[in-house]
Amino acid sequence: MEKKMKPKSQFRTLVALTFKQGYARLGGAIVLGILFLAIFGPFFAPYTFDEFVDVPNAPRSDTLMLGADYFGRDVYSRFLSGGRSIIGLSFISTVLGVGLGLLIGLFAASAKKRTDGLIMRANDILLAFPQIVFVLLVVSGFGTSVFLIAVTVGFTHAPRTARIIRAAAAEVMERDFIKAAIAVGEKRQRIIISELLPNVTSPLLVEFGLRMTYSIGLVAAVSFLGLGLQPPAADWGLMINENRGSLTVQPWGVLAPIAAIALFTIGVNFITDSFAKAAIGIDRKGKE
Amino acid sequence: MSVVKLSNVDIAITRGGIKIVEKISFEIQSGQILGLVGESGSGKTTVSMALLGHTRKGAVIESGSITIDGHEIVGADDKMLRSLRGGTIAYVPQDPGTALNPGLRIGRQILESLEKHQPDVDHEVHMARVREVLTEVALPSDTDFLRRYPHQLSGGQQQRVAIAIAFACRPKVIVCDEPTTGLDVTTQSKVLATIRALCREHGVAALYVSHDLAVVSELADDVAVMYAGRIVESGNRDEIFFNSIHPYTRRLIRALPDIAGRNQILGISGYAPMPWDRPSGCAFAPRCADAQSICSQSVPELTKISASHNVNCHRHKDSTKIVATARIERESISASAQPLLGINNLDGFYGSRQVLFDTNIHIQPGECVALVGESGSGKTTLSRCIGGLHDDYKGEISYFGNTLGKHALERKKEERRDIQYIFQSPYASINPRRPIGSTITRQLELFFGMKGSAADARVKELLDLVSLPHAIITSFPDQLSGGERQRVAIARALAAEPKLLVCDEITSALDVSVQASVIETLKNLQSSTSVAMLFVTHNLALTRSIANRVAVMRKGTIVEYGGLDEVFNSPKAEYTNRLLQHTPTLK
Numbered sequence: 087m088e089k090k091m092k093p094k095s096q097f098r099t100l101v102a103l104t105f106k107q108g109y110a111r112l113g114g115a116i117v118l119g120i121l122f123l124a125i126f127g128p129f130f131a132p133y134t135f136d137e138f139v140d141v142p143n144a145p146r147s148d149t150l151m152l153g154a155d156y157f158g159r160d161v162y163s164r165f166l167s168g169g170r171s172i173i174g175l176s177f178i179s180t181v182l183g184v185g186l187g188l189l190i191g192l193f194a195a196s197a198k199k200r201t202d203g204l205i206m207r208a209n210d211i212l213l214a215f216p217q218i219v220f221v222l223l224v225v226s227g228f229g230t231s232v233f234l235i236a237v238t239v240g241f242t243h244a245p246r247t248a249r250i251i252r253a254a255a256a257e258v259m260e261r262d263f264i265k266a267a268i269a270v271g272e273k274r275q276r277i278i279i280s281e282l283l284p285n286v287t288s289p290l291l292v293e294f295g296l297r298m299t300y301s302i303g304l305v306a307a308v309s310f311l312g313l314g315l316q317p318p319a320a321d322w323g324l325m326i327n328e329n330r331g332s333l334t335v336q337p338w339g340v341l342a343p344i345a346a347i348a349l350f351t352i353g354v355n356f357i358t359d360s361f362a363k364a365a366i367g368i369d370r371k372g373k374e
Numbered sequence: 375m376s377v378v379k380l381s382n383v384d385i386a387i388t389r390g391g392i393k394i395v396e397k398i399s400f401e402i403q404s405g406q407i408l409g410l411v412g413e414s415g416s417g418k419t420t421v422s423m424a425l426l427g428h429t430r431k432g433a434v435i436e437s438g439s440i441t442i443d444g445h446e447i448v449g450a451d452d453k454m455l456r457s458l459r460g461g462t463i464a465y466v467p468q469d470p471g472t473a474l475n476p477g478l479r480i481g482r483q484i485l486e487s488l489e490k491h492q493p494d495v496d497h498e499v500h501m502a503r504v505r506e507v508l509t510e511v512a513l514p515s516d517t518d519f520l521r522r523y524p525h526q527l528s529g530g531q532q533q534r535v536a537i538a539i540a541f542a543c544r545p546k547v548i549v550c551d552e553p554t555t556g557l558d559v560t561t562q563s564k565v566l567a568t569i570r571a572l573c574r575e576h577g578v579a580a581l582y583v584s585h586d587l588a589v590v591s592e593l594a595d596d597v598a599v600m601y602a603g604r605i606v607e608s609g610n611r612d613e614i615f616f617n618s619i620h621p622y623t624r625r626l627i628r629a630l631p632d633i634a635g636r637n638q639i640l641g642i643s644g645y646a647p648m649p650w651d652r653p654s655g656c657a658f659a660p661r662c663a664d665a666q667s668i669c670s671q672s673v674p675e676l677t678k679i680s681a682s683h684n685v686n687c688h689r690h691k692d693s694t695k696i697v698a699t700a701r702i703e704r705e706s707i708s709a710s711a712q713p714l715l716g717i718n719n720l721d722g723f724y725g726s727r728q729v730l731f732d733t734n735i736h737i738q739p740g741e742c743v744a745l746v747g748e749s750g751s752g753k754t755t756l757s758r759c760i761g762g763l764h765d766d767y768k769g770e771i772s773y774f775g776n777t778l779g780k781h782a783l784e785r786k787k788e789e790r791r792d793i794q795y796i797f798q799s800p801y802a803s804i805n806p807r808r809p810i811g812s813t814i815t816r817q818l819e820l821f822f823g824m825k826g827s828a829a830d831a832r833v834k835e836l837l838d839l840v841s842l843p844h845a846i847i848t849s850f851p852d853q854l855s856g857g858e859r860q861r862v863a864i865a866r867a868l869a870a871e872p873k874l875l876v877c878d879e880i881t882s883a884l885d886v887s888v889q890a891s892v893i894e895t896l897k898n899l900q901s902s903t904s905v906a907m908l909f910v911t912h913n914l915a916l917t918r919s920i921a922n923r924v925a926v927m928r929k930g931t932i933v934e935y936g937g938l939d940e941v942f943n944s945p946k947a948e949y950t951n952r953l954l955q956h957t958p959t960l961k
Contacts, residue, residue, distance in 0.1 A: 097807070262803035269761050269782045270820060270870070271790045280816075284807035 097287060103364035104357070113356025120350040124169025131163035135320035143336040152338040155329050165342045168320040172309065173350070175236050176301035182240030183301075184294050187247025192278050192286070194248070195255035206252065212245040217300070218307060225313045235314055239304050243297045254289040255282055288365035295358030299351045306347055322347055376401040377546050377579040378408075378425065383438035383448075385420055385429060387649070394420050394433060394649050395603040397676075402579040402596075404546065407570070409594030409611075410583045411626070413885040414856075415646045416600040422549045422583045426465055427455040443546045461491040464540035466550040466569075470532035474524040481520030484508070484539050491543050503542065511538045511568050530561035534568060541572055548573075549581045554589065558748035558912065563956040566593050585886060587630050588915075588958035591615050596682070599623045602647055602657035609683035615960050619685045622658045629890035631915035633942070633959050639919045641891020643841075645855045656688065664689055712775055714739045714906050715760065715793075715874055720769035722755050722930070729755050730767065730930045737874065740904040744921035746914050746953070752930040754798075757878045757910050761795035791821045794867035798879040800859035804851045810862050811847035817869035836865040839902075840895055857888035861895065868899070874906045882912065893919055914957050918942070926950050 104110050132149075133139055137159060140147075144154035152161035194205040217239075224238045258264065259282070267277050308314040309323025317324065322343035329339030383398040395417035402408045412418040424435055427447040440447040442463050445454070459465075464487075467473035475483060481504055488500045505515035511534040513519065524532055533553055540548050550569065554562040570593055573580050584590050590597055591611060598608040599622065607620040618624050628640040644661040647653065653660055659669040666689065674688045713736040722730030729752045737743050747753040758764035760771060762782030771778045773793070779785040797803035804813060814833045818824040824832060834844050840861040851859055860880055867875055877896070881889040897920060899905060909920055917924050917938070924941040926934040926949065933947040945951050 262797040262799065263805045265763055266795070266797065266803055266866075269763055269790065269795050270817065271782060271785075271787060272820065280808070281805055285805070287807075 097284075100288065100361070100364055104361045107360040107363065109356045110360030113353040113360070116349050116353030117357065120169065120346060120353065121173065123166065123346070124173045127166030127169055131160075131166040133160045133163040135159070135164045135167040136318045137163070143332045145336060146338065152342055153336050155325070155336070155339045156332050157328075161325075161329075161336075161339045161342060164320040164325060164339075165322075165346070168322045168325055168343060169346060171232070171315055171319070171321045172302065172305050172323055172347070175232065175239075175305045176298060179236045179239035179305070180243065180294060180298045180301045182237060183243025184247045184290070184297050186240065186244040187293075188251050188286075188290060190244065190248035191251025192255050192282055195252045195259055196274060196278055196282060202252075206249075209245045209248050213249070215242070217242040217304060221304060221308055222311070222313065225308060230313050230316060232315065235305065235308055239301055239308075242304075243300065247293050247297060250289055250293050251286055254286045258282055258285045288361070292358050292362045292365070295354050295361070298354050299358075302347060302351055302354075377404045377443050378402040378581065379439075379441045380421075380425075381439050383421070383424060383440060384436040385417075385424060385433055386436045388432055388434050390650075392649050393436075393603060395424075395600075398424075398438070398605060400596075400598055400605065400608060402547070402581060404579050405574060405577040406595045407573055407580040407582055407593055409590030409597045410581060410600060411585065411587055411590050411597060412600035413585055413626075413646050413887060415602075415648055417603040417649075418583045418585075418600050419551060421600070422551055422581055425547070425549050425581060426459055426463055457491075460487040460545075461543045462545055463547040463549065464543070464545040466533075466537050466540045466548060466553045468552045468555055470524075470536040470553075471529065471556070473536055474532060476524055479521050479523060480527070480535055481517075483535070484542050487539060488542050507538045507542050508535075510541065510572060511535075512564070513538065528561075530557055530565060533557060533561075533565055537565070537568060537572070541576075541578075544576060545578060547579045547581070549583070551583045552585065554584075555586075559914070559956045559958075560748070560952060562589070563958070566958075569593070586958070587615075587626060587886065588960060591960045592958045599626070602652050603649060604657065604686060605684075606658065606686045607684065609680070613680065613683040617683075619679060619683075619690050620658075620687045621662050621664050621689075626887060627960070629887045630960065631890075631913060631919055633915035633918060633954070633957050639890040639893060641889070641894050642887035643891060645857055645885070645888060656686075713737060714741075714774065715908075716770075716772040716775075717756070717760070718770045718772065720756070720759065720767055720771065722752065722759060722764070722767040724755075724766065728930065730759075733769070733930075733932055735908075735925055735932070735935070737906050737908060739873065739906055740900070741923065742900060742907040742909055742921045744909045744911060744917035744924045745927060746911055746917060746924060747927035748912055750929075751927045753910050753912075753927050754878055756927070757795070757876050757908060760793065760908065761876050762790070762793075763795065787821070791870045792873040793876065794870050794872040794874070795876045796860075796863050796867050796878065796880050799883050800856055800863050800880075801851075801883065803863050804859055804866075806851050809848050809850055810854070813862065814866050814869050817866050821870050832869070833865075836869055839868060839899065840865045841891075855888075856884050857892060860884060860892055864892075864895065864899075868903075868905075872905060874908065876908045876910070878910045879912065881916070889916075896920060914953050915959070926953065 105114065138157065139160045140150060140154040140158050142154065142156050142158045144150060146153045150160055150162065152165065155161050155164065190205065190209065194202045197205065220242050221238050225235060228234055264277065264281055267281050305314065306323035309321050310327045312327060315321040315324050325343045326340050333340050379401045381399045384393055385395045386393045398421055400408060410418050410421065423429065424440060425442065427450055429435060435448050438448065442458060445458060484504045484507065485500055488503060508515040513531060513534050527535065554565050557565060566589065569580065572578060582590065582593055594611055596610050597614040598605045599614065599620065601622050607614065607618060607623045614623060615627065618627065625642045629642060631639055642661055647657060653670065655670040655672055656674050659665040662669065668688050674686050676684050676686055677690050678684055715737040717733055717735040720730055720733040721728060733756060735743060745753050745756065755764055759767050762785055765780035767780065773789055778789060782790055811833055814836060815829045818829045818832055833847060837844055842858060842861050846854065881892050884892060900907065909917065911917060921938055923937055925932050926947065928949050934941055934945060934950045941950060945954060
C-alpha cells in the first residue's frame with residue numbers, strides 16, 4: 087500500500103518481503119554456504135574421498151584438518167565430498183513428493199464431494215504409515231538404489247503435502263472468483279492451473295521448505311542405518327554411522343556432517359518461516 | 375454544558391509521523407447527538423476511539439485535548455481510563471456478532487460493567503438495573519432471556535444487548551460506531567429510535583459515527599463531516615443538510631439515493647486518499663469540481679458561517695449551489711410476448727430447507743428489474759439460480775423461451791455468455807494473483823477467441839466504458855480501491871457482450887459517493903448498450919435511481935411486483951409500506 091510505483095506481481099513482493107527479514111537473510115546465507123560446500127567442495131578436497139592417508143582415527147594435524155576416519159581416510163576430504171548425494175537426493179525427493187502432493191491436493195479440492203472424499207480417505211490410509219518405516223520397508227524389500235530412495239522418500243511426502251494443499255485450495259474454491267470462472271464455463275483444468283494454483287503458492291512454498299528439511303533427515307537416517315549409499319561412498323549420513331564407534335577418540339568424523347546437516351535444516355527453516363510470515367502479512371493486507 | 379470537548383486533536387502514526395486526523399475540534403452537550411459522517415479512510419473511527427482514550431496499535435494522540443465530563447483523556451493513565459470507560463463513557467460497537475462474548479450469557483455480560491464500576495452495590499440492585507436497562511432497550515427482561523447466549527438472539531436483538539451494556543452504568547457519553555450497518559432497515563429504525571430515546575431521557579451525549587447520511591439526518595442534532603482526516607464542515611442538522619457550503623458535503627448529499635425520487639444520484643469521481651498519500655492543500659481539491667489553484671496550494675482555514683456552522687473551504691463565499699439535476703425520467707418498457715428472461719414458479723432449496731416459494735419474474739430486453747429484500751429473504755439465492763451457480767431448485771428459468779440448464783455447465787456457451795453475473799464483493803470476485811488486463815482478456819478469449827492486439831484494443835474500450843484508466847491493465851487487484859475493483863468486475867462481465875447483467879448487491883461494499891458513481895456507470899451502459907439488468911439490493915431507495923420495475927421479496931416470496939411509480943406511490947403489500955416508512959431519508 088505504499089506509493090503506486092511500477093506494478094509488481096504479488097509473488098515478487100512476497101519474496102522481497104521475505105528477504106527483508108533478518109532471519110530469512112541469515113537462513114539464505116547458511117543455505118547458500120552449505121550448497122556451495124556440497125557442490126564445489128570436492129574440488130577443494132586435498133585428497134580423494136576413498137584414499138587411505140593415515141592410521142585409523144588419526145587425530146587432527148597440520149596435514150589432516152579434521153583427522154582421519156575409522157579406516158584412515160581424510161575426514162575433511164570426505165566431508166567436502168559427502169554433501170552432494172544427501173542434498174541432491176533430498177531435493178529430488180522433495181520436488182517429487184511436493185509435486186505429487188500438489189496434484190492430488192488440487193485435484194481433490196476441485197473435485198465433486200464424493201471423489202474428494204474418496205481421494206482424501208485413501209490419502210489418510212497412506213498417512214497412517216510413519217515415513218521412516220515405509221521407506222525402510224521399500225528399501226529393504228527392493229534393494230538400496232539411490233533412485234529408489236529418492237522416489238520412496240518423495241512418495242511418503244505426497245499424502246502429507248496433499249492434505250495441506252487441499253485445505254488451502256478448498257478455501258480458495260469457495261471464493262467468488264472461482265464461482266465466476268465456473269459461471270462462464272471455464273474448464274476444470276483451466277480453473278486448477280490459472281485460478282487455483284496461483285492462490286496456493288504461499289502454503290506450497292512453506293510446505294516445500296518444510297518437506298525439504300524432512301527429506302534431509304530421512305535420507306540421512308536411511309544412510310545412517312546403512313540402507314542408503316554404500317561404502318566406500320562419501321555421504322554425510324553414512325559418515326555419521328561409520329564413525330560413531332570412534333566418537334570418543336576422534337569426534338570430527340561425526341560432528342562435521344552432523345553440523346552441516348543441522349545448519350542446512352535450520353537455514354531452510356528460517357527461510358520457510360519468514361516466507362510464511364510475509365505471506366500472512368500480505369494476505370491480511372489483501373483482505374482489508 | 376459540554377460533556378465532550380475536543381480541541382485541536384491530532385492523531386498520528388508513530389512511525390513516520392503521518393497524521394491520521396488533524397485539528398479535530400467539537401463539543402457535544404448532554405442529551406445531544408453529534409453525527410460524525412465520513413467515507414472509509416476519513417478517520418472517523420480513529421476519532422471515535424480517541425474519545426475512549428484508545429488509539430490503534432502504532433498510532434498516538436500527538437497533541438490537543440479531549441475532555442469527557444471534565445476529565446482530560448489525553449495523557450491520562452490506564453487506571454483513570456479504565457474507571458471512565460464503561461462508567462462515564464461507553465461504546466456501542468459496529469458488529470455485535472463479534473463484540474458480544476459467545477460463551478457468556480446475556481445477563482452476565484450486562485452485569486459485568488455494573489460490578490466493575492459499582493463494586494459496593496448489592497447483587498440484587500445490580501440485577502434490578504440489568505432488567506431495567508433491558509426494558510429500556512425494548513427487550514424482554516425475564517430470567518429466561520437473561521440466561522440466553524448471544525447466538526440465540528437475532529442481529530437486532532444482539533445490537534440492543536450491546537446498547538444495554540453501554541447504558542447499564544448510566545454513562546454521560548456514548549460512542550456508537552456505525553451500530554446499524556449490518557441490520558435490515560426495519561430493525562435499524564427500531565435500534566435508532568432506542569438510541570434516540572435513551573439519549574433524550576437520560577441526558578446522554580452521543581457521538582454517532584456513520585457513513586450513512588440518511589441515518590444521521592434522522593438521528594443527529596449536530597453533524598460534522600470528515601474528509602481525509604479533517605472536519606470539513608460542521609453545523610446543526612439543517613445547516614448541513616439544507617444549507618451546506620463545502621462542495622464535499624453537497625456532493626455527498628447528492629450521492630445519497632433519494633427514496634422520494636426527486637433527483638438522480640450523482641457520484642464523486644475518484645476516491646478518498648489514504649493518510650499517506652493525501653495531497654497538499656485542500657485534500658478534496660483533486661475531486662472537487664469547483665477547485666481553483668489556491669485549493670491545491672494551501673490548506674483552508676476554518677471559517678465561521680453562523681454560531682454553529684463552520685466550514686473549511688477556500689471558496690466558501692463564492693461557491694454557488696450545485697444545480698439540482700434533472701428529475702428522473704423513466705419510460706416503462708412494455709411487456710413483449712417473449713421476455714428475455716422468465717422465472718416461472720421457481721421453488722429454491724438448500725438441502726431440505728425451502729428458501730424460495732413459487733417465484734415469478736419476467737425481464738424484458740433492455741429493462742432493469744430491481745429485486746429488493748432484507749437479509750435472508752432469498753434474493754441472492756434467486757440471482758444465483760439465474761447465474762447458474764445454485765442448481766437446487768424446481769421450476770423453470772427460461773431464456774427467450776428456452777429452458778435454461780440448472781447449472782452453468784449444463785447451459786449452452788451462448789447462454790453463459792449472454793447472462794453475466796456480478797458478485798457482491800469486488801474484493802472476492804477477482805483473482806488476486808492475476809493482473810487486471812489478463813482477467814478481462816480471458817473473457818474475450820473464452821467467448822470470442824480474441825487474442826493479442828485485437829483483445830488489447832477491446833480491453834481498452836471496455837475500461838473506457840466503465841471509466842477506468844488504461845494504466846490499470848498491468849495492475850493487480852490489491853492495488854485498486856473497492857470502487858475500481860467493482861468496475862473491473864463490471865468490465866469483465868461486459869466483455870462477454872451480455873444481454874442480461876445479474877447484479878447481486880454490487881454496491882453494498884462501497885462508499886456512498888463511489889456507489890453513486892457505479893450506479894451512474896450502469897445507467898450509462900443501460901442507455902448505450904441496452905443491456906437488461908436484474909439489480910439485487912437491500913436498499914429500496916437505490917432502486918429509484920436505476921430500476922424500471924421493482925420486485926419486493928420477503929422470506930422467499932415476492933410480495934410486490936410492479937412499475938417503479940406504482941410500488942413507491944401506491945404499494946399493495948403491507949411489507950413494502952413498512953420498508954418505505956423505515957428507510958431513512960433526508961426530510
